[in-house]
Amino acid sequence: MLYADGRKAHVRAFSSEITAWLAPRARVLGTLWLQQEPDPALLRTRPELVIVLGGDGSILGAARAIGERGWPTLGINFGRLGFLAGADRENWRDVLTRVFAGEAEVQRRTRIAWTIERGKDAAAANSRRKRTRQVAGPIQGLALNEVLIARSSRGRLIVVQLELDARSISDYRGDGLLVSTPTGSTAYSLAAGGPLLDPTLEAFSVTPICPHQLTQRPLVVPAHLRIALRLIEGEQATLSVDGQGFHPLRVGDAVHLHAAAQPFCWVALPGRGFYHRLRTTIGWGLGARGAQPSSS
Structure with missing residues (x-):
């Protein structure tokens, strides 16, 4: 299932691109659109993965739409920071390929x-x-x-x-x-x-x-x-x-x-977790000269 900000033309265009890429690899149940009431029929399904197209705000919107359902969710960043996203517009194919190969981990995050x-x-x-x-x-x-x-x-x-x-x-x-x-x-x-x-x-x-x-x-x-x-x-x-x-x-x-009784199920690849994202998105833990520590 996809979740996207339909107000943005480039996100709508990308939703068509990713749907075409997914077609031979997975069954796409449909798309939930930000700023629109969720389709009740889609909310009755049980997707194995929700792919959010957008920034952190879209992922927060998806979490609200998903509610207590506990669907695993992966974000593809289209925003500025993208701290909650597990992929971006450059590496999404590689990330999804590895997710479908079973390499991803699911974190149960308290809400x-x-x-x-x-x-x-x-x-x-x-x-x-x-x-x-x-x-x-x-x-x-x-x-x-x-x-x-x-x-x-x-x-x-x-x-x-x-x-x-x-x-x-x-x-x-x-x-x-x-x-x-x-x-x-x-x-x-x-x-x-x-x-x-x-x-x-x-x-x-x-x-x-x-x-x-x-x-x-x-x-x-x-x-x-x-x-x-x-x-x-x-x-x-x-x-x-x-x-x-x-x-x-x-x-x-x-x-x-x-x-909350049901946590938010956040999907990411190993090595791209919390501390990696702290360094790569907000510069946490950088050395005095701006060099990143060698350890993960």
């Missing part, structure tokens, strides 16, 4: 399952909707990279309370609070000063965004804990999921997080 719990004002509004038969379902979903509560562009500082297994840990005053998976540790979390986490770890990092306290530093917690982020001060705030889904929050609202 975040999140749910918004509305505060008293929102609960009262929902009660009124029930009386008029306009019942809103729970707002929930999955994140492959991160979940972020942040102040809106015109809002003042916010205060977010962190709870672990229903115990209050700390109040964070600043621009926001970010919870990242190991996969997301090279994305927004890295830019915010969060730690790099090996993607095979079952852990989350909690990173404050521009904290107004010198003692607030990133925290790494085991993924089996139940996390709650509660907005306790701030006029305007937003929940951002993988930088693609946005939900307004009010004081009293809480976002509950835990490790």
